[in-house]
Amino acid sequence: MNRHLMIAAAAAALTGLSAPASATLPTPSAAAATQDSQAFLFHAGAGDIFEVMTSMVIVQKSQNPQLRDFAAMLISDHTMMSNTALATAAGAGVMAPPPELSADQKAMYGRLLTASPASLDRLYLQQQVPAHQKALAMIQGYSQTGATPALRQMAAAAAPKVQAHLAQAQQMLASAR
Numbered sequence: 001m002n003r004h005l006m007i008a009a010a011a012a013a014l015t016g017l018s019a020p021a022s023a024t025l026p027t028p029s030a031a032a033a034t035q036d037s038q039a040f041l042f043h044a045g046a047g048d049i050f051e052v053m054t055s056m057v058i059v060q061k062s063q064n065p066q067l068r069d070f071a072a073m074l075i076s077d078h079t080m081m082s083n084t085a086l087a088t089a090a091g092a093g094v095m096a097p098p099p100e101l102s103a104d105q106k107a108m109y110g111r112l113l114t115a116s117p118a119s120l121d122r123l124y125l126q127q128q129v130p131a132h133q134k135a136l137a138m139i140q141g142y143s144q145t146g147a148t149p150a151l152r153q154m155a156a157a158a159a160p161k162v163q164a165h166l167a168q169a170q171q172m173l174a175s176a177r
Helices: 002-017 028-061 065-091 103-114 117-145 149-176
Strands: none
Touching: 028 065, 028 103, 028 117, 028 149, 065 117, 065 149, 103 117, 117 149
């Protein structure tokens, strides 16, 4: 008798977990939109992590106070941008995947860690310029065609800050030559 009661309870529990017949399943375009947003969050998050990690090296090792200030600003700004992206994604119902550095980002970080004091500052700026160019292109692209309106708005708001970082990195690199 207990066995029949357990089977009935399990069936009732499963019935409660299943979607009602009138529920709509996500359409393929909704699934694609979620993947598009998740890919954006993944790559933006990885870019932010790269900016923060490389900038921490400069804050600790560079002898150039202007560059250390720039790196500290990047740490602050990219940490804030990541936090804003996560909060925006959560508010829009998009699960942000945990970001991970690409193989190229890991290699660049490794080169920065082992750079000589004489080449450290220049190498950092040589890494920051293309990293910010890539980030800016991605952010601008998502702000125009991204699938999630709240994330598009967040990307549009972040673009001027990334553009300013890029301009400052380019100017500092030109001065370092």
